[in-house]
Amino acid sequence: MANYDEIKVFVETHYDLAVESVTPITHKSMKVRASNHDYLLKVASGDDDFIMKQLFAYKALSRNVLPIYRTKDNQHYVPWRDHFFYLTDYVQTIPLPLEQQIHYYIELLGKLHSETSLEVDVSDDELQRIYNKDYKRLQDSYDCLQKNMEVYELQRDRSPFEWYFMMVYPMLYTMLHHAHDELKKFYDLIKREKKLPISLIHGDVNVANLLVTEKSTYLINFEKSMFSISSLDMYYFLENYHQVPGLHSIILDYVKNEKAAALRHYFFFRSLCIDLDELNQTLQDHSLINIALLNECIAPHLMALQVYNQFNKPTTTNQASPQGSST
Structure with a gap:
């Protein structure tokens, strides 16, 4: 300046x-x-x-x-x-624990999405174009997963990284399988209703973009904001802060409280669709340290899988046993 x-x-x-x-x-x-x-x-x-x-x-x-x-x-x-x-x-901020900042941030994101929500008309051709883009992301990851697995299975002298990749393969496959289901559910809903729900999303999910004062809380820095599917903000939040204690409960509450089924489906699609093709480019050297890097890349998607399983867990009701007549 x-x-x-x-x-x-x-x-x-x-x-x-x-x-x-x-x-x-x-x-x-x-x-x-x-x-x-x-x-x-x-x-x-x-x-x-x-x-x-x-x-x-x-x-x-x-x-x-x-x-x-x-x-x-x-x-x-x-x-x-x-x-x-x-x-x-210019506002004077006050220090807060990270967990409390996250609660405030998610609260403001919810308000932003709610107050700017729109439903826009979408043609079949436009919807197919968007679907193809998301499906390609999913298919590329699946192809990468299968290709790596086929190569590692044929090797006699596997590195620790390759052994570890084979061990987590079933979990990665399950993630992509559920991601495909959620993507299909999302687009089936949109295709039936001919409406795409969008909101102004922040796009730069970072607690540095939250100001907390004695009297109020503020969202700042809207450089990356856009009108899009609001689930993306929550996906970015999961990606950036999955290591924070208590975030699992926060994400589960978000999923439970989201009234629009389409937005839930899209959140699960994005959070379960681990980008293995991009990940594979960064892990060419199969050293021990890359096991830790692989774990770090998987971690937010693993949390999403846990939330997915918990949210979709069948509910059971305790049936009262028939009361026999006393004699």
Whole structure:
């Protein structure tokens, strides 16, 4: 960013403010004290489309998304030095345990998805195109799984990694089998209803994008947000935070509380469809350390499988035994 004098002139030129101080925070943000209020001057990553997404999110969740202040020319951002700059509020955050941050984050994601939910018409041709893309992801993983298994079975001197891969093969196959079932259920529902449920998703699921203050919580950084299937945010959450204690219960609660069956099916498809083709590219060297890397890659999908089995577990009812007549 520019120096203090340049920032002062920039803010006072474009906003009706008298700058008192400027404090660098990161290379893309500065705290600006002006007119007895703390603001944050930020560089938008990407183009001005990001600003529109944040404004849309602010309209849906005005209490949980920071405002973007208009300039003197009634604009939401200012192009300067090949970047887009915008002014929002600076808030003082409080430290919280990671588990509590996750609860707040998921709560805000649920609000965002609910308040921006839409059902868009989708033609059979468009639906088939989307299905083919998802099915290819699944088929590539299945082909990779089978190819590796066939190669390892024919080898006499197997490495520990290859032995381990053969050991987890049934579990990986089960994941892909269930992923295929869930994908088919999702698209059967969409094809029957001719409607695709979408919402504004955050797209950059990271607790660093959550601000918690004494009075409120805020979602920030909407650079990667888009209108898509809301289940993707929960899949990204599972992928990033599967190691956090208690996340299994959080994901299970999400699945149980999701009213739209189509969104549940898509969540299970994405979370069970482990990308073995991409994984195979990173594990060419079958050393011992790659067993740990393979485990780390499998871990979020394994949690999804556990949630899947628990959610789909048949319920049993205790039947009362017939009461015989006493004699």
